[in-house]
Amino acid sequence: MRLFDLADLPVRDLNQLLHNLTPETNDTRWRIVNPEGEHNIAVGVDANINIEIDGHAGYFCGGMNKLARISISGNAGQGVGENMMSGAIHVQGDASQSAGATGRGGLLVIEGNASARCGISMKGIDIVVKGEVGHLSAFMGQSGRLVVFGDAGEALGDSLYEAHLYVRGNVASLGADCVEKELRDEHRAELHTLLEQAGEAGKVDVSSFRRYGSARALYNFHVDNAGAY
Amino acid sequence: MTESHFPQTPPRFSSTFDPYTVAEIQRAAATGIYDIRGGGTKRRVPNFDDLLFLGASMSRYPLEGYREKCSTDVVLGTRFAKKPIHLKIPVTIAGMSFGSLSANAKEALGRGATLAGTSTTTGDGGMTPEERGQSQTLVYQYLPSRYGMNPDDLRKADAIEIVIGQGAKPGGGGMLLGQKISDRVAQMRNLPKGIDQRSACRHPDWTGADDLEIKILELREITDWQTPIYLKVGASRPYYDVALAVKAGADVVVLDGMQGGTAATQDVFIEHVGIPLLSAIRSAVQALQDLGMHRKVQLIVSGGIRTGADVAKALALGADAVAIGTGALIALGDNDPKWEAEYKALGSTAGAYDDWHEGRDPAGITTQNPALEARLDPVLAGRRLANYLSVLTLEAQTLARACGKSHVHNLEPEDLVALTIEAAAMARVPLAGTDWIPGQRF
Numbered sequence: 001m002r003l004f005d006l007a008d009l010p011v012r013d014l015n016q017l018l019h020n021l022t023p024e025t026n027d028t029r030w031r032i033v034n035p036e037g038e039h040n041i042a043v044g045v046d047a048n049i050n051i052e053i054d055g056h057a058g059y060f061c062g063g064m065n066k067l068a069r070i071s072i073s074g075n076a077g078q079g080v081g082e083n084m085m086s087g088a089i090h091v092q093g094d095a096s097q098s099a100g101a102t103g104r105g106g107l108l109v110i111e112g113n114a115s116a117r118c119g120i121s122m123k124g125i126d127i128v129v130k131g132e133v134g135h136l137s138a139f140m141g142q143s144g145r146l147v148v149f150g151d152a153g154e155a156l157g158d159s160l161y162e163a164h165l166y167v168r169g170n171v172a173s174l175g176a177d178c179v180e181k182e183l184r185d186e187h188r189a190e191l192h193t194l195l196e197q198a199g200e201a202g203k204v205d206v207s208s209f210r211r212y213g214s215a216r217a218l219y220n221f222h223v224d225n226a227g228a229y
Numbered sequence: 230m231t232e233s234h235f236p237q238t239p240p241r242f243s244s245t246f247d248p249y250t251v252a253e254i255q256r257a258a259a260t261g262i263y264d265i266r267g268g269g270t271k272r273r274v275p276n277f278d279d280l281l282f283l284g285a286s287m288s289r290y291p292l293e294g295y296r297e298k299c300s301t302d303v304v305l306g307t308r309f310a311k312k313p314i315h316l317k318i319p320v321t322i323a324g325m326s327f328g329s330l331s332a333n334a335k336e337a338l339g340r341g342a343t344l345a346g347t348s349t350t351t352g353d354g355g356m357t358p359e360e361r362g363q364s365q366t367l368v369y370q371y372l373p374s375r376y377g378m379n380p381d382d383l384r385k386a387d388a389i390e391i392v393i394g395q396g397a398k399p400g401g402g403g404m405l406l407g408q409k410i411s412d413r414v415a416q417m418r419n420l421p422k423g424i425d426q427r428s429a430c431r432h433p434d435w436t437g438a439d440d441l442e443i444k445i446l447e448l449r450e451i452t453d454w455q456t457p458i459y460l461k462v463g464a465s466r467p468y469y470d471v472a473l474a475v476k477a478g479a480d481v482v483v484l485d486g487m488q489g490g491t492a493a494t495q496d497v498f499i500e501h502v503g504i505p506l507l508s509a510i511r512s513a514v515q516a517l518q519d520l521g522m523h524r525k526v527q528l529i530v531s532g533g534i535r536t537g538a539d540v541a542k543a544l545a546l547g548a549d550a551v552a553i554g555t556g557a558l559i560a561l562g563d564n565d566p567k568w569e570a571e572y573k574a575l576g577s578t579a580g581a582y583d584d585w586h587e588g589r590d591p592a593g594i595t596t597q598n599p600a601l602e603a604r605l606d607p608v609l610a611g612r613r614l615a616n617y618l619s620v621l622t623l624e625a626q627t628l629a630r631a632c633g634k635s636h637v638h639n640l641e642p643e644d645l646v647a648l649t650i651e652a653a654a655m656a657r658v659p660l661a662g663t664d665w666i667p668g669q670r671f
Contacts, residue, residue, distance in 0.1 A: 015450045039443045044380050044451030060434070060447045064380040079434035083378055098434040102375040104419070120433040121375060123419040140429060142419045159427070161420055219424040220407050223262045 002027050007034035011041055018068075021047040037077065042070055045087075059096075062089045065106065081108045084125060097134065100127045103144065109198045116153065119146045122163050128198040138165055139175065145194055149204065157212050165212040166191055168204070177218040183211045264496040267585025267595060269397050269488040269533065269555060274505040276488070276533055277542040279652030280645050281661060285633045292630040299626040300636040303550045305527045306388060306457020306480040309449065313457055313480075314366055314388055316550070317346025318622045319637060320540055322614075323485075323531050323554035324370045324390060324461070326352025328405050328414045328426075329492030329585065332359050334594045336607040337561050339363030341614025345622075350390060350552075353403060353428050355417045356382040363611075368459065371448070373402065374428040376418040380451055388481070389448055390459040391441075393470075394430075396489030396532040399463030399503045402430035404493060409588040411597040438473040445478045459483050464509035464532065465502075471516040471528075481527045483552065484513050488533025490555040492595065493586030506532040506543070508655035511642075514547030523547065537624020544625070545640035546656060553621075560617035561610040562592045 004014050014032065021027060030051045035041055039058035042051050046066040053061070056074035065084040072080070075093035082101045091099075094112035101117065103125025110118075113131035119138040128147045135153035138146050141163030151169035158175020164187070165178075174180070191206040218225055242248055253264065285291035292299060306313040322342045327335050329352065336359040342349040348366035355377015361367055369386030371378065383389065394400060405414075405426040415422040435444045445458055460474040461483035474482045486506025491499065510530055517523040530543050531552035543551050555563075564572075566579040568591035575582070575589060585595035593604035629637045632644045646661040647653035653660040654667035 012450065012454075016453060019453060040447045040450045043447050046380065059440070059443045063447050064383070064451055066380065078440065082434045083375060083380075085379060101434040102378065104379065117433065121429070123375070139433075140427070161424075219421075221404070221425055223260070 001029045001031055004030065004032045005034055006032060006036065006038055006041075011038050014041065015043060015045075018042060018045045018047065018049075018051075021045075021049065023047070025049070035074075039077065042068070045070075056093070065089065075112070076110075081106070081125070084108065094131070095129075099129075100125050103127070107197055113150070119144070119163070122146065126194055126197070128194065128200065130200075132169065135172070136175070138163055141165070145190065147191065147194060147198075147209070157214070159218065160212075160214040162214065164190070166209040167212065168209045171210075171212070174212065177215050178212055179215045181211045181213045183207070183209065187211050265493055265586055266496055266499070266583040267490065267492055267494075268499070268583040269490040270500050270505075271583075272500060274487065275507050275649065275651045275655055276505060277507060277539045279507070279648045280542050280656055280658065281648060282541070282545075282628055282632055282644055283646060284631045290633045292633055292635060294627065294630055297630065298635060299630050301622055301626060303527070303638070305529070305550065306459075308480045308522075308526055309454065309478065310388075310457035310480050311453075311455045312387075314348060316348060316366065318618060319544060319550040319625070320345075320534075320618055320621050321347050321368075321529060321550055321552045322349035322557050323489070323552040324350035324352045324368070324392070325554055325558075326354040326405075326492065327357045327360065328352070328354035328376075328409060328418070328597070329595060331593060331596055331602040331605065332357060332413075333602050333605045333607045334558075334561060334610070335360045336363050337605065337610035337614060338557060339367070340607060340611025341557070341560070341618065342366070344611065344615035345618035347618065348387065351386075353392075353405075354414065355379075356385070357417075359607075361385060363607075370461075372428065373430065373432045374418075374426075375433070376426075376428070383448070384452055384456075386452075386456060388457040388459055389452070390461050390483060391445070391448075391479075392461045394463035394465075394485075395461065395491060396463045396485030396487050396503050396506070397491035398494045398498045399465040400430060401494060401498055401502070403428035403491070404586075406493065406586050406588075409586070409597050414597060438477050441473075441477040449478075457481060459529070461485060463487075463489075464504050464506060467504075467509040468512040468516045471513045472520060475517065475520050475522050475526050479526060481529060482513065482517075483529045483531065484509055484548075485552075486530070486532025489531055490558075505655070506530055506534075507652060510543060510546040510548060511655070511657045517547075524549065534621075537621045537626075538628060540621050541625040541628040541637065541640055542645065544637050545644050546642060549638065556617065557614055558594055560614045561594055562605060562613065563590075563594050565592055568592055 033054045035055045037058045043063040045068040048067045051070045053072045058077040060079045062070045069088045071090045076091045076095045078096045079098045081089040084103045086105045088107045091110045095114045097115040098117045099114045100108045102121045110129045116134035118133040122141045122144045125144045130149045132150035142161040145164045148167045152171045154172045155175035157178030188206045303319045343365040350368040368388040407423045457480040459481040460479035462470045464486045487503035527549040530548040571591035590596040593601045645658040
């Protein structure tokens with residue numbers, strides 16, 4: 001276990017150490033203490049390692065992550081796991097807005113709530129939020145899955161492309177071109193697999209979720225749809 | 230005398246409802262949708278033609294043409310980046326996407342820029358291997374859509390350009406229409422084939438200059454502080470935008486005037502939003518000077534740069550380099566008269582063709598149609614671009630020597646006068662033959 005104390009050394013030193021890791025590294029377990037909301041912790045990591053962050057992280061924690069499994073024991077600031085490619089990020093507390101923005105792969109699990117724009121412009125990432133999500137979540141979501149145990153705010157899935165949205169609680173309103181769709185067996189199976197990966201298998205009934213997706217009515221511009229824009 | 234012998238006045242068109250306006254109203258009434266097109270503003274706006282160099286004579290000493298050296302190199306990204314960019318000429322190639330442009334066109338831009346010793350720039354759609362392979366110096370755009378964005382390409386880039394906006398449409402996003410979405414374009418953008426691909430007008434994970442400062446730090450962390458970070462803004466409020474860009478931590482500011490082109494936007498947006506480049510440069514330079522950052526944060530300007538005279542005038546007003554887009558496409562072969570029959574068939578004519586969004590470009594540049602794309606030989610087109618860049622540079626050197634400058638960066642506002650009161654006010658140089666700068670001296 002490598003211990004890095006952000007009270008002693010700056011984020012720059014930490015990120016450089018993480019970027020210097022080779023695929024053969026034996027330093028596969030890292031513990032980062034005293035993060036104190038510092039921004040850009042463990043961004044751009046490309047290594048099959050485990051990173052525990054002992055406290056609250058600021059903006060963009062785990063941004064563009066590849067392979068690493070990052071756990072944050074506190075809250076995460078704006079854009080946690082933005083554009084992540086693979087690996088996993090686990091937030092024990094709440095996440096600020098734009099969690100998992102433009103993420104291309106991997107799994108982001110948030111134990112608490114996520115603020116506005118959770119999964120905005122998502123491009124393949126899977127996001128599981130055990131609390132609620134704020135307004136405009138999954139805005140322009142292209143692909144990947146967003147699973148919300150609690151409620152979703154206004155304009156869920158606005159201008160949605162092909163991302164799959166599953167919400168168990170209430171949805172304040174749906175955004176343009178987002179509609180509720182039938183939850184079929186293949187979706188229950190998809191949810192089951194995803195919840196298994198998130199360590200939640202068997203804890204919630206997959207049939208209790210409602211499914212939302214794109215109506216695909218705005219995929220090609222047509223003047224008759226002008227009122228929807 | 231019969232009535233038929235009375236003198237007749239010719240038909241008179243209204244200045245307000247001129248023939249173009251009448252036709253546009255008729256088109257709007259027939260279709261119910263605004264006009265979408267490519268390119269930049271087509272109406273006349275005050276531009277560099279309204280400025281003149283004074284040249285040296287009794288009170289200034291010129292340099293000998295063809296003999297005495299006039300340097301043109303430029304270094305970009307000296308503020309924070311460990312690896313600033315060194316270019317041989319102060320003319321760069323502006324960001325244009327694979328998707329809006331064919332792969333051959335992108336390759337040709339890389340080839341031409343590399344031959345000339347300058348940089349080219351990706352666009353909304355990610356980095357292609359053809360472009361990276363043929364571009365010695367490649368700037369990677371970081372856009373709101375983040376299409377194709379990944380940390381591996383980010384680290385392959387020689388510079389990163391965060392796009393806040395562009396001159397053709399400050400405050401606007403984009404739309405690549407379905408007909409240009411080939412399998413490859415769709416795959417690079419993680420979207421189904423054939424559907425319209427929207428590019429958002431705001432970034433998804435930051436809002437405002439304070440957040441942007443942290444975003445820039447994130448990109449620096451990911452690239453280990455090696456790579457220069459540019460910030461591109463459309464010209465609208467250049468003083469404040471440039472000041473905020475400096476505050477946010479940019480190495481380089483790219484300022485794009487309203488003549489700058491776009492792949493596809495509403496005509497009303499192109500023609501009515503943003504300000505001409507001529508009116509934007511001095512405010513941008515003033516912001517840098519007020520912060521003590523002129524020449525420390527480099528300024529690249531673009532939007533309607535056509536000739537070496539335009540290059541020299543932009544540098545004299547305080548820019549460190551210029552970028553060209555439309556001019557570069559014309560050099561590759563856009564709007565070539567040899568395709569006139571096909572332009573006519575598309576309802577246009579060589580020199581005016583701007584339906585770049587439709588993907589039917591006879592010149593094979595703004596298309597994803599394999600048969601049309603094959604018309605553009607990337608090697609020959611790259612050579613034409615290199616020739617054009619060479620002419621721009623030689624012309625700028627000629628003007629700089631005439632003003633007695635041993636480096637094009639030594640050109641200064643004092644070398645310029647304006648032909649019109651408007652240009653004098655915008656460029657903050659005297660009206661020719663006077664010492665009057667509107668708003669400054671009376």
